[in-house]
Amino acid sequence: MKRIYLDHAATTPVHPEVARAMMPFFSERFGNASTLYSFGREAREAVEEARGKVASLAGAQSPQEIIFTGGGTESDNFALGGIAWANQKKGDHIITSAVEHHAVLNTCKFLQKRGFKVTYLPVDQYGFIDPDDVKKAISDRTILISIMHANNEVGTIEPIAEIGKIARDNGVYFHTDAVQSFGHVPLRVDDLNVDLLSASGHKLYGPKGVGMLYIRKGTKIAPFLYGGDQENKRRAGTENVPGIVGFGKACEIAAGGMTEESGRLGRLRDRFIKGILEKIEFVQLNGHPTKRLPGNVNVSVKYVEGESMLLKLDGKGICASSGSACTSSILEPSHVLSAMGVPPDVAHSSLRFTLGRENTEEDVDDVLDVLPDIVKGLRLMSPLYQEKRGS
Amino acid sequence: MPTYSKKVMDHFNNPRNMGEIENPDGVGKVGNPVCGDIMNLYIRVENDRIVDARFKTFGCGAAIATSSMVTQMIKGKNLEEALEISNRSVAEALDGLPPIKMHCSVLAEEALKSAIDDHFKKKELSQDVHG
Numbered sequence: 001m002k003r004i005y006l007d008h009a010a011t012t013p014v015h016p017e018v019a020r021a022m023m024p025f026f027s028e029r030f031g032n033a034s035t036l037y038s039f040g041r042e043a044r045e046a047v048e049e050a051r052g053k054v055a056s057l058a059g060a061q062s063p064q065e066i067i068f069t070g071g072g073t074e075s076d077n078f079a080l081g082g083i084a085w086a087n088q089k090k091g092d093h094i095i096t097s098a099v100e101h102h103a104v105l106n107t108c109k110f111l112q113k114r115g116f117k118v119t120y121l122p123v124d125q126y127g128f129i130d131p132d133d134v135k136k137a138i139s140d141r142t143i144l145i146s147i148m149h150a151n152n153e154v155g156t157i158e159p160i161a162e163i164g165k166i167a168r169d170n171g172v173y174f175h176t177d178a179v180q181s182f183g184h185v186p187l188r189v190d191d192l193n194v195d196l197l198s199a200s201g202h203k204l205y206g207p208k209g210v211g212m213l214y215i216r217k218g219t220k221i222a223p224f225l226y227g228g229d230q231e232n233k234r235r236a237g238t239e240n241v242p243g244i245v246g247f248g249k250a251c252e253i254a255a256g257g258m259t260e261e262s263g264r265l266g267r268l269r270d271r272f273i274k275g276i277l278e279k280i281e282f283v284q285l286n287g288h289p290t291k292r293l294p295g296n297v298n299v300s301v302k303y304v305e306g307e308s309m310l311l312k313l314d315g316k317g318i319c320a321s322s323g324s325a326c327t328s329s330i331l332e333p334s335h336v337l338s339a340m341g342v343p344p345d346v347a348h349s350s351l352r353f354t355l356g357r358e359n360t361e362e363d364v365d366d367v368l369d370v371l372p373d374i375v376k377g378l379r380l381m382s383p384l385y386q387e388k389r390g391s
Numbered sequence: 392m393p394t395y396s397k398k399v400m401d402h403f404n405n406p407r408n409m410g411e412i413e414n415p416d417g418v419g420k421v422g423n424p425v426c427g428d429i430m431n432l433y434i435r436v437e438n439d440r441i442v443d444a445r446f447k448t449f450g451c452g453a454a455i456a457t458s459s460m461v462t463q464m465i466k467g468k469n470l471e472e473a474l475e476i477s478n479r480s481v482a483e484a485l486d487g488l489p490p491i492k493m494h495c496s497v498l499a500e501e502a503l504k505s506a507i508d509d510h511f512k513k514k515e516l517s518q519d520v521h522g
């Protein structure tokens with residue numbers, strides 16, 4: 001059976017060129033980058049070359065502002081915890097939003113247990129944070145603002161540059177989780193006015209287990225791991241050389257074709273959304289029609305539960321995702337859709353398709369061919385659809 | 392997403408007894424939109440024996456499979472026997488459910504109890520009218 005992968009927000013396949021660039025660093029060029037002999041020097045050079053590529057994609061002033069980590073979650077933990085611990089004499093207040101990734105939300109919850117105060121800003125129906133709300137939430141105790149660049153569920157792109165300006169005017173550090181957008185839409189840390197930015201390798205056709213935290217020069221932050229002198233003493237531990245090399249290569253490739261690829265994905269996305277809305281009744285688009293990631297399609301197919309649609313799609317070789325609680329161990333539906341004011345039954349009916357490099361118009365049309373029948377079958381089974389038709 | 396047994400997938404893809412019963416002798420409507428599962432169970436009862444059972448369910452794969460399985464298990468049973476069916480026995484009949492999906496089997500048991508309860512209430516009412 002032909003398989004169609006439409007879950008690029010979860011992870012992406014490693015680009016063949018990335019895999020090729022990594023291979024030598026598992027075996028013949030295996031050296032520890034902290035050693036002085038030839039094996040070590042080779043590894044060190046490769047790590048620094050990769051750092052340069054990542055820094056260039058982020059628009060950093062210097063490669064030294066890039067700290068390699070074990071992934072996006074670690075970068076978020078590092079940013080929030082590191083700023084909190086290093087600046088607690090200055091203040092104890094953090095501002096974030098209700099729609100952040102759990103890597104940010106659960107770090108905030110932990111910090112609350114340790115005495116920090118956290119404001120969770122609301123969002124509008126599209127998932128947008130109002131910069132005015134950020135401004136109003138700032139007090140003389142505020143040490144950090146953390147707002148994601150693009151939402152992982154609905155793809156909404158937040159007004160980061162505007163929020164960053166407010167943060168800067170008020171002398172508050174500003175972090176953005178750019179895990180979903182880095183390498184997919186153009187961004188430069190100076191344009192966004194951010195002091196810290198998280199990114200992950202495997203979301204942009206790089207390997208899993210590697211990420212980075214951009215830390216603007218002069219930012220007061222506590223180390224994440226203590227040990228050796230690696231990563232400017234901020235993240236100790238022998239460098240993941242193959243992973244870092246792969247991440248660097250993935251950034252280089254992303255930089256090369258970003259405008260074209262985001263344009264292509266945006267057109268595929270719009271075709272997909274239009275097709276679903278035309279072919280299936282009682283469907284709503286979640287998130288903003290245009291101010292969203294080029295590859296993100298998130299719809300609620302009312303009166304049908306998300307997981308049941310995912311299982312039927314999987315039966316046809318189509319891999320997607322859902323904000324339904326039934327995909328996780330908690331019963332509440334997606335915190336993102338809930339914060340956007342989507343009612344629980346509609347949130348449970350959500351489907352997320354995230355397009356990527358290998359997807360074609362044919363893939364989209366294949367899904368549009370099978371989805372209406374899947375929905376029809378499940379709606380026949382649904383007491384909610386029965387009520388709707390009876391009313 | 393959890394991994395389901397072959398039997399769960401069979402009942403999900405080929406649900407038994409899906410639909411409604413006109414003028415049923417008992418209806419159980421359980422669940423709510425917040426937790427994401429809603430189950431309607433309809434029964435036809437003759438001489439204290441369940442002669443037909445049907446369901447409509449909004450829910451995940453496990454919710455649909457447990458609905459299907461419970462209708463199959465109760466058909467032909469007398470009410471006393473049907474009341475002995477527990478959520479565990481429904482889950483076991485499906486060769487088990489992932490731990491986070493056990494609440495779906497609880498819903499199936501609740502729907503069954505609620506449908507039989509509804510049947511007794513209807514019976515009392517009609518006896519009141521006829522008596």
